[in-house]
Amino acid sequence: MLTPKDTPTRETRVLDGTWRFAVDWDNDLDPATLTSEGLPGGLEIAVPASVNDLFADEEVRNHVGYWWYQRRVRVPRGWGEDQVLVHFGSATHAATVWVDGHEAGSFKGGYMPFEFDITDHVTAGEEFLLTVRVDNRLDNTCIPPGTVTELPDGRRQQNYLHDFYNYTGLHRSVTLVARPQRHVCDVTVTTSYEGTTGTVNWEIEQAVDGDVKVHVVDKQTGKTVAEGEGATGSAEIADVTLWTPGVGGLYDLVIELVDGDEVVDSYAQHFGVRTVEVRDNEFLINGKPFYFTGFGMHEDHETLGKGHSNAHMIQDTELLSWIGANSLRTSHYPYAEEFMDFCDRHGIVVIDETPAVGLNWGMAGGILDSGGGETFEKGHVDDDTQAQHRLEIERLIARDKNRPSVVIWSIANEPDSSGRGAREYFEPLAQLARDCDPTRPVGFVNVTFATPDEDKITDLFDVIMINRYNGWYFQTGDLVSAEQTMSEELAGWEKYGKPIIYTEFGADTVAGLHSVYNQPFTEDFQVAYLEMCARVFDSSKWVVGEQMWNFADFQTKYGYARVDGNKKGAFTRDRRPKAAARYLRGRWTAKDEAAYGRRDWRIRERG
Numbered sequence: 330m331l332t333p334k335d336t337p338t339r340e341t342r343v344l345d346g347t348w349r350f351a352v353d354w355d356n357d358l359d360p361a362t363l364t365s366e367g368l369p370g371g372l373e374i375a376v377p378a379s380v381n382d383l384f385a386d387e388e389v390r391n392h393v394g395y396w397w398y399q400r401r402v403r404v405p406r407g408w409g410e411d412q413v414l415v416h417f418g419s420a421t422h423a424a425t426v427w428v429d430g431h432e433a434g435s436f437k438g439g440y441m442p443f444e445f446d447i448t449d450h451v452t453a454g455e456e457f458l459l460t461v462r463v464d465n466r467l468d469n470t471c472i473p474p475g476t477v478t479e480l481p482d483g484r485r486q487q488n489y490l491h492d493f494y495n496y497t498g499l500h501r502s503v504t505l506v507a508r509p510q511r512h513v514c515d516v517t518v519t520t521s522y523e524g525t526t527g528t529v530n531w532e533i534e535q536a537v538d539g540d541v542k543v544h545v546v547d548k549q550t551g552k553t554v555a556e557g558e559g560a561t562g563s564a565e566i567a568d569v570t571l572w573t574p575g576v577g578g579l580y581d582l583v584i585e586l587v588d589g590d591e592v593v594d595s596y597a598q599h600f601g602v603r604t605v606e607v608r609d610n611e612f613l614i615n616g617k618p619f620y621f622t623g624f625g626m627h628e629d630h631e632t633l634g635k636g637h638s639n640a641h642m643i644q645d646t647e648l649l650s651w652i653g654a655n656s657l658r659t660s661h662y663p664y665a666e667e668f669m670d671f672c673d674r675h676g677i678v679v680i681d682e683t684p685a686v687g688l689n690w691g692m693a694g695g696i697l698d699s700g701g702g703e704t705f706e707k708g709h710v711d712d713d714t715q716a717q718h719r720l721e722i723e724r725l726i727a728r729d730k731n732r733p734s735v736v737i738w739s740i741a742n743e744p745d746s747s748g749r750g751a752r753e754y755f756e757p758l759a760q761l762a763r764d765c766d767p768t769r770p771v772g773f774v775n776v777t778f779a780t781p782d783e784d785k786i787t788d789l790f791d792v793i794m795i796n797r798y799n800g801w802y803f804q805t806g807d808l809v810s811a812e813q814t815m816s817e818e819l820a821g822w823e824k825y826g827k828p829i830i831y832t833e834f835g836a837d838t839v840a841g842l843h844s845v846y847n848q849p850f851t852e853d854f855q856v857a858y859l860e861m862c863a864r865v866f867d868s869s870k871w872v873v874g875e876q877m878w879n880f881a882d883f884q885t886k887y888g889y890a891r892v893d894g895n896k897k898g899a900f901t902r903d904r905r906p907k908a909a910a911r912y913l914r915g916r917w918t919a920k921d922e923a924a925y926g927r928r929d930w931r932i933r934e935r936g
């Protein structure tokens with residue numbers, strides 16, 4: 330599926346704004362009535378945004394089940410000859426869509442785009458009623474999985490094993506799209522280079538096979554630098570500009586479907602020329618060792634919840650630049666395409682993660698409450714979960730395969746990789762990711778309990794990504810013991826002979842709380858904790874990256890270990906720096922300077 334775009338042959342209308350809204354209290358509202366008579370009540374909602382923090386009503390916030398969105402849409406007059414689609418950036422976690430009384434389709438998976446062809450049900454120049462039913466329930470057929478419990482008094486409760494709030498709603502833009510009947514459906518771009526000459530290869534899927542012309546345009550200069558023909562082909566780029574961390578460097582593959590002299594469809598897909606390779610203890614980008622600095626992040630803001638906002642995107646990436654970070658992980662789900670486009674443009678290196686989080690029933694009685702039992706058993710993480718997990722891997726790679734910023738696929742966060750059945754569950758998924766994309770390393774993120782002796786799946790992957798909380802959840806406040814344990818464990822991971830990235834390490838910290846002692850929850854402790862971690866990382870040539878948990882404080886479900894959310898941020902939820910942020914800024918900019926000979930790539934870029 331292609332991202333909606335205006336081109337010489339395509340048009341888009343963004344449907345963001347305020348929509349009518351209703352809560353389906355008993356999850357039994359009749360679509361036929363709602364699509365003919367409209368939604369009951371007078372509520373409105375913002376799109377894009379999460380539902381949960383908008384209404385001053387706890388019952389709305391805690392509702393488990395369906396929510397209804399509705400608005401009238403006018404199809405532009407000139408779209409009579411075109412196919413008309415309605416495209417959703419995401420609906421968390423499932424949606425069914427109606428166009429007037431016609432059911433256009435359903436989609437399950439809360440962080441992926443989907444679209445429906447509605448050509449036969451709309452008329453150019455006329456209005457139609459667009460109705461969307463969003464479902465926020467998570468069960469064992471979902472990624473992430475969850476459990477819905479019905480209490481004796483009839484209330485429903487949603488339980489889940491991941492540590493971020495189950496925000497729901499239309500989190501990304503909704504777009505009406507016009508495209509020609511004969512059109513480009515998809516394109517896969519791969520690149521390489523030799524000396525100063527780049528090579529771009531393309532494979533184009535079309536609705537109806539026809540002649541194809543391709544122009545390669547340098548996005549910096551706007552000049553065409555190469556041309557080619559055919560649905561499958563390649564072209565050379567002389568004096569190629571490589572896509573480079575901290576800088577970017579993009580080209581457009583401008584695809585034209587032609588019929589004689591007529592351009593039937595035209596679409597521009599951006600790409601970058603760069604290589605990624607894992608060699609012994611090194612992670613190489615364009616043949617040079619790369620050391621990841623940055624964060625596991627969240628799409629999370631006050632009021633908006635997980636709703637995408639360009640203003641917040643700019644602010645967050647500015648802060649990444651300020652702090653000297655060169656990378657991030659899209660913990661724990663795929664982020665909005667607007668955000669990924671930004672990373673492509675500005676050279677931010679991305680570990681791209683599926684929404685497979687909370688696949689771990691071993692955490693009962695620990696950080697989270699699972700209710701016990703084995704992870705890989707019927708009703709927990711089972712064949713149904715795996716089927717959805719497969720889809721999530723396929724879809725993520727299909728969506729982001731052309732992005733130069735993405736250098737690793739992370740197929741899960743902290744699954745029970747030492748549990749019975751882990752290998753049987755993950756072996757086919759690791760293979761699937763490789764089959765979908767043979768060009769990028771594949772990994773998963775390891776949980777603390779699955780030590781080198783216990784873990785059953787690390788050999789299936791190219792890189793080792795580990796989350797560790799010694800000094801916080803374990804050996805709390807005792808940084809001396811924590812350092813010893815981390816170092817000993819690291820020696821175990823080194824034996825795998827693969828690069829290691831610490832994808833999480835962190836300590837909850839209340840902004841403004843200080844102490845002369847290394848007291849947990851203070852800003853002083855957070856800095857001392859990070860200094861301890863840094864000593865461990867710097868001691869091993871196998872460690873090729875550090876991504877602190879988390880970029881900013883974020884909302885979670887309630888629990889005795891969470892006071893208004895997770896407070897491990899280097900920034901507060903409203904993006905003010907804690908002392909840790911200044912510490913990291915010093916460390917990462919110095920590392921950056923040592924590696925690349927400059928202090929702050931964004932300032933340099935601005936000249």
Ligand code: GCB
Nearest residue numbers: 492696742743796833895897
């Ligand atoms: C983890 C999880 C992350 C949590 C974090 C924490 O290991 O991957 O989702 O938020 O720990 O702070 O407990």
